[in-house]
Amino acid sequence: MIKLNPSKMPPLPILVTSLSVSAALLGDAMLYVVMPSRPELWHLTIVQVGILLSINRLVRLVTNPLSSVFVERYGVYTPFRISLLSSLGVLAAYAFSKNFIILVLARLLWGTCWSVLRLVSQWVASDQSTKENIGLNLSSNASIIRIGSVGGAVFGGLLSDYLGYEVAFMLFGMFTLIGFFIWIRKSGYQHREQLIKKGRKATEFIGVLKDSNVLILSIASMLAGLVFSGLIGATLGHFLRYKYGLDFDLILITLGVATVTGFALGMKSCAEVFVGPFGGYFSDKYGRYKTLVLSSAFTSIGLIGLGNLDSLLGIFSILILVFVMGVMLMMQLLTLVGIVANDESRSQVFSVYNTFQDFGSALGPLVGLSLITANLLSMVYSISGVCLFLLISGTCLFLNKRRPTSLETT
Numbered sequence: 010m011i012k013l014n015p016s017k018m019p020p021l022p023i024l025v026t027s028l029s030v031s032a033a034l035l036g037d038a039m040l041y042v043v044m045p046s047r048p049e050l051w052h053l054t055i056v057q058v059g060i061l062l063s064i065n066r067l068v069r070l071v072t073n074p075l076s077s078v079f080v081e082r083y084g085v086y087t088p089f090r091i092s093l094l095s096s097l098g099v100l101a102a103y104a105f106s107k108n109f110i111i112l113v114l115a116r117l118l119w120g121t122c123w124s125v126l127r128l129v130s131q132w133v134a135s136d137q138s139t140k141e142n143i144g145l146n147l148s149s150n151a152s153i154i155r156i157g158s159v160g161g162a163v164f165g166g167l168l169s170d171y172l173g174y175e176v177a178f179m180l181f182g183m184f185t186l187i188g189f190f191i192w193i194r195k196s197g198y199q200h201r202e203q204l205i206k207k208g209r210k211a212t213e214f215i216g217v218l219k220d221s222n223v224l225i226l227s228i229a230s231m232l233a234g235l236v237f238s239g240l241i242g243a244t245l246g247h248f249l250r251y252k253y254g255l256d257f258d259l260i261l262i263t264l265g266v267a268t269v270t271g272f273a274l275g276m277k278s279c280a281e282v283f284v285g286p287f288g289g290y291f292s293d294k295y296g297r298y299k300t301l302v303l304s305s306a307f308t309s310i311g312l313i314g315l316g317n318l319d320s321l322l323g324i325f326s327i328l329i330l331v332f333v334m335g336v337m338l339m340m341q342l343l344t345l346v347g348i349v350a351n352d353e354s355r356s357q358v359f360s361v362y363n364t365f366q367d368f369g370s371a372l373g374p375l376v377g378l379s380l381i382t383a384n385l386l387s388m389v390y391s392i393s394g395v396c397l398f399l400l401i402s403g404t405c406l407f408l409n410k411r412r413p414t415s416l417e418t419t
Contacts, residue, residue, distance in 0.1 A: 019137070019149045025195045026089075026133045027153035030126045031186035033093055034157030035181040036100045037065075037119060038278070039165025042271040043174050045378070046246030052107045055247065059378030061112055062243045066371030072124040072366050080128055084409015089129045092122040095191045097182050104178035130154060151281075155232035158278035166271025192234060218361060221407075222349040227362050229404045230342055231369035236312070236393045237335045238366070241277070244389065246270035247378065253321065273328055280332040298405045301345075304337035311379035312394030316387040338401065 019027075041062060044051065048058050080088050095118055102115035134150040161181065168177035218224050250266045311331035318324050346362050380389045 011102055015231060019134075019146050021195060023134050023137050023146055023190075024153070025192050026130050027150045029089075029185075029192040030130045030158035031154045031160075032181075032184040033096045033122070033126060034154060034189035034315045035161035035165065036096070036103060036178055037123075038158045038161025038274070039169070039174075039177060039181065039271075040103060041242045042162050042246060042274055043169045043267045044246075045168075045176075045243055046250050046270050047174075051112065053109065057109055059117050059243065059374040061109075062374035062378075063206040063239070063371040064113060065123070066239070066367045067117040068117050068120035069124050069367045070364055070371075072121045073128075073360060073367065076128050077360065078120075080125065085129045085132055088125045090189070090193070091190070092125040092129075093185060094187055096122050096126075097321070100182040100185070101325075104175045104182075143323060148263040155278050155282045155415050159275045159282070162271045162278060163275040166265070166269075170265035170268045205294040219359045220349070220358075223358055224348070225359060225404050225407050226342060226346050226349065227365035228347075229367040229400055230362050231340055232397055232400050233335070233342060234366035234369030235373045235376070236308075236369075236397055237277075237339070237371035240377040240389065240393055241331070241373075242274060243374030244377040245273055249273070249324075252319065252324075273313060273325065276325075276329060277332045277335075280329075280336045284333050301338060301341040302402055302405055304334045304341065305398050308334040308338055309394035309398035312390040312397070316390035328386040 032300075044053070044058050044061065048055055050378055053061070075087070099119045101114045106112060106115070127265050134146045137146060165177050165181070168174075168180065218227070246266060249270055253266070308331055311327045311334065313329065314327045317325060318327060329385065346358060349358070377389050
């Protein structure tokens, strides 16, 4: 058994695992920046872009439970290595293929890889933790992984505009390969025994949907995933190009639309890294339902404003509001899921929650980019903002009415 690190810093296995996953995430984050704003680079229509940005999440509806079974039966070392190496093939397809079918296959493969990489990173963080430091370790794992989202969005757009997207994907592949070798040498999981001799069935988690609290929270998670991970991430580049064109003439420099989109989506990832702990603080101090409703209200106001502003400064200001309040909202939903889950069903409850969120994230690009082609651009964000507020408010009313004992103080 690996000895736990008693210090406040996360143990080395968590750090190297999180950094390896973060490196593998660089190319995916870049794709969301460059492909919607420059679909002609791959000879794609905007509808095809929507399919490509959605299909990796759709496949996770199947691969999430399957990856859990695979890891429980074979441990973390082999599945993690295979997934990291497979992600290199995905990056090669992004860089060199303009064939839509090959890109579809690459996105399906990436969705499968991400199911394993996310699960293993959570598994390692839990395995290296005690009940006194599991919160620190899990949150550190999530924050480090999101560095890949920030780096891929910001530097991916910049490298694509000035060096070419092929070069950017190859550079990110080098980081992934470095992460692969570091994890092999430093993770400490090379010679771990099989963690669970007999994995549970992949379909067991479906039974938790009989709990109406889990079901309503999962549905809320699905819409939140649709808006934040799918809709905004996939359509923002096309939204900015539609309003301002391919180039942005600032005071001293001219930036390409991919670079500006990268900085904008980088703000979203920064909010996920830094705002999350504050969401928990406000939730504990002012109540989970109040914080959830207020964060959804401000998010909705921001989304409505986003679809109707013309000023670039105004759009970026609204985006900051949407990203900060959106992270607060997601933190409240995740906290409530943790409260309604008991010890026996916790893994299945989170599996259901993540799967619903992935489904919403998959629908986002399809819905958003399809509406864009129908010249409904200004309505996309406004309608999603109103729907989000109504569903979150309904969720709070439902949970408050059925309030279990564990939620009495919220």
